[in-house]
Amino acid sequence: AQSVTQLGSHVSVSEGALVLLRCNYSSSVPPYLFWYVQYPNQGLQLLLKYTSAATLVKGINGFEAEFKKSETSFHLTKPSAHMSDAAEYFCAVAGSQGNLIFGKGTKLSVKP
C-alpha cells in the first residue's frame, strides 16, 4: 500500500529564505507523486507532479521537487520565500484506484 509522510507539521521561514518541505513515500510500485497547496477555506492547487519522467520536477510559483528513489523522498523546495507562499502544503501519492493518498500536511509560515 502507498503512503506518504510529511516531516514537520509547521515550518517557519523568513521572507527571501529557502523553503524546504519534506516528504517521504512508501510504495510497492513506481509512484506518481504530487505536491498541492491549500489556502484557508479553499480547494487544492497542484504545484507539481512526478510521473516517472525527469527526477527534478519544476512547478508553479517557483517551486520544484526532486524525486530520489534511494531516499524514497520527494522534498519540495523554493529558493526564496514570498509572503504569499504562506499556506498548507500537502504531499500525495497516487493510489491504486487513481485516488490520492495525502500526507498530514505542512503549514508554511513566512515571516517578514
Added chain:
Amino acid sequence: GAVVSQHPSRVICKSGTSVKIECRSLDFQATTMFWYRQFPKQSLMLMATSNEGSKATYEQGVEKDKFLINHASLTLSTLTVTSAHPEDSSFYICSARGLHVTEAFFGQGTRLTVV
C-alpha cells in the same frame, strides 16, 4: 488545466436535514470522481470513489447510507449527506479524473456546518 466546479462553497444546515453537494467537470469527461473529507487541521481522507454509471466504492468506516453518491453522467457527481449531525461538519472536496489521465482535478471544496 481542466476545471472542476463544486457547489455550494459553504452551507449551514440544521441537524437532521440533508445536504447535497455537486461536483461538475466543466471541460472534460470525468470517468472517475473522488470525494474527500477534511476535518479542521487534518489531512484529506478519501471517502469514496465513483465511476460513471456504477455504484460508488466507499472507504472503510464511511457509511454508504449516510453519504449518498451519484455519478449519473460524465460531468456530474453529487454527494448527499443525509440526516446530518454536527459531527458531519467538515470540508468536503471532490476531484475528477478523465480516462487515461494521471492527474485528478479538484473542486473548490464545500464547507459544511451542521448546527
